[in-house]
Amino acid sequence: MTSFYQYKQIVSDSAILFKAPAFICSHQFEVLVQFPHHFRWPPKIIRQSIEQCLEDSKQTPWRVQLFSNINYQYFFVYPLLENKEDWVYICVGPVVMDEVSPNQIKKVLIQNNLDAAYEETLVKYYRQLPVYTLNQLRALERVLPGIVSQKSVLSSGKEFIEKRAYKENLEPVRDQAHPYETEKEFMKLFKEGDPRAVDQFSRVKYESSIVNSDPLRSEKNRMIVLNAELTRCCMEAGVERQEVLSLSDFYTNYIEMQSTLNNMKDLGTYMVKSYLERIQELHKIRVKSPIVERAKRYIYKNLTEPISLKIIASELQVHPNYLSSVFAQEMGDSISQFINMERIKEAKELLSISHYTVLEISILLGYNSQSYFTRVFKKEVGMGPVEFRNYVQVHK
Numbered sequence: 001m002t003s004f005y006q007y008k009q010i011v012s013d014s015a016i017l018f019k020a021p022a023f024i025c026s027h028q029f030e031v032l033v034q035f036p037h038h039f040r041w042p043p044k045i046i047r048q049s050i051e052q053c054l055e056d057s058k059q060t061p062w063r064v065q066l067f068s069n070i071n072y073q074y075f076f077v078y079p080l081l082e083n084k085e086d087w088v089y090i091c092v093g094p095v096v097m098d099e100v101s102p103n104q105i106k107k108v109l110i111q112n113n114l115d116a117a118y119e120e121t122l123v124k125y126y127r128q129l130p131v132y133t134l135n136q137l138r139a140l141e142r143v144l145p146g147i148v149s150q151k152s153v154l155s156s157g158k159e160f161i162e163k164r165a166y167k168e169n170l171e172p173v174r175d176q177a178h179p180y181e182t183e184k185e186f187m188k189l190f191k192e193g194d195p196r197a198v199d200q201f202s203r204v205k206y207e208s209s210i211v212n213s214d215p216l217r218s219e220k221n222r223m224i225v226l227n228a229e230l231t232r233c234c235m236e237a238g239v240e241r242q243e244v245l246s247l248s249d250f251y252t253n254y255i256e257m258q259s260t261l262n263n264m265k266d267l268g269t270y271m272v273k274s275y276l277e278r279i280q281e282l283h284k285i286r287v288k289s290p291i292v293e294r295a296k297r298y299i300y301k302n303l304t305e306p307i308s309l310k311i312i313a314s315e316l317q318v319h320p321n322y323l324s325s326v327f328a329q330e331m332g333d334s335i336s337q338f339i340n341m342e343r344i345k346e347a348k349e350l351l352s353i354s355h356y357t358v359l360e361i362s363i364l365l366g367y368n369s370q371s372y373f374t375r376v377f378k379k380e381v382g383m384g385p386v387e388f389r390n391y392v393q394v395h396k
Helices: 004-018 044-057 102-111 116-127 134-152 157-169 180-191 196-201 215-237 241-257 267-284 290-301 309-316 320-331 335-353 358-364 370-381 385-394
Strands: 022-025 031-035 065-068 074-081 087-095
Touching: 004 022, 004 031, 004 087, 004 134, 044 065, 044 074, 044 087, 065 215, 074 134, 087 134, 102 116, 102 241, 102 358, 180 196, 180 215, 180 267, 196 267, 215 241, 215 267, 241 267, 241 290, 241 335, 290 309, 290 320, 290 335, 309 320, 309 335, 320 335, 335 358, 335 370, 335 385, 358 370, 358 385, 370 385
Parallel strands: none
Antiparallel strands: 022 031, 022 087, 065 074, 074 087
16 A cells, blocks of 8 residues: 555645645545645635535546635645545645635635635635646646656555556546637637627537546536636737636636536536627727726726725826716716626626625625615616516526
8 A cells, every 4th residue: 555655745746846735635534734834724614615526536536636616726636545435635736716806705705604704814815825827727737647646556566457447447438529620710700709609619619638527527627628718818809807807707606606517508608608798899999098998907906896986096196087087088988887887797697697695796796785786786777686687587
């Protein structure tokens, strides 16, 4: 059997090499060793989401698997079956795909039913997590199996063969990838804002290179890859970065919240349409003055915070009257109208495919009260949030 020292050496090497937390868990989800030693764990209720991923990983032992959750964390798990009952989990992570904002901290509190008193603890927790790009995650995905397999599977020859055979019997059959040209054509149409991109998408097969025997987990991984690709394409096309990240954040949460494959049906097409709308809107907008673009960037970045004409003007170091005049002239709406429209746009998405209550949505979008949010929503949409949600459900 592989010694605990060898397991410990794996996580030590991984933590140093990848500059990310790494740890070993027992079959009872007890952390036996971790690197770095000063790594600060989150409240127990958030740790439970990691424990659930460890439990799910047992469906495919001896395989490096990528997991993510609604708490913005990504991590790799390598489950080892020591005997008939005892499991050991080698884990690398958590890492995050972008710095977790104050608004996202508030979302974590709401999603996990945590008291506001935990906010400072969460801020300290997320500050210590390394930020990984999608390319870095993929690189880690390619390298990590070699490190783990070379060091952890050092048992007797017979045991190694038995484990290798067991692993290969679980190997799922993967569909052949669609031709590169099909995906290339989809990306071209998508970046141009061409509506034909939606039809072209139906011919493209987006897959995660992380294979999992759990169909729901595999579909989630596939949607995570698609979400990351659409985010990158939108940014390359010139859509405002904060707006794209906000949408990406929304879909990441939605994906991880799903409990059945049926809930994932047509999600890819819905995501493509949603991101495509952002590109189409960008193409309709004529070139704006720098001050207007700076104001819009500030609004997108602080959409969930208390913002006003006076606050924005102070941030941009211009007179409020001047900013108001230029913004209204070029955008056709006042700054307050623009802020409300952007907030309502996100509220409609949340009402359409999330289970958040109206109160929770009003909090997430920075409104002072549910009643004020309802009044603004009804004024912009023509019906209240509850009526809108019911309408969407009926017409799906």
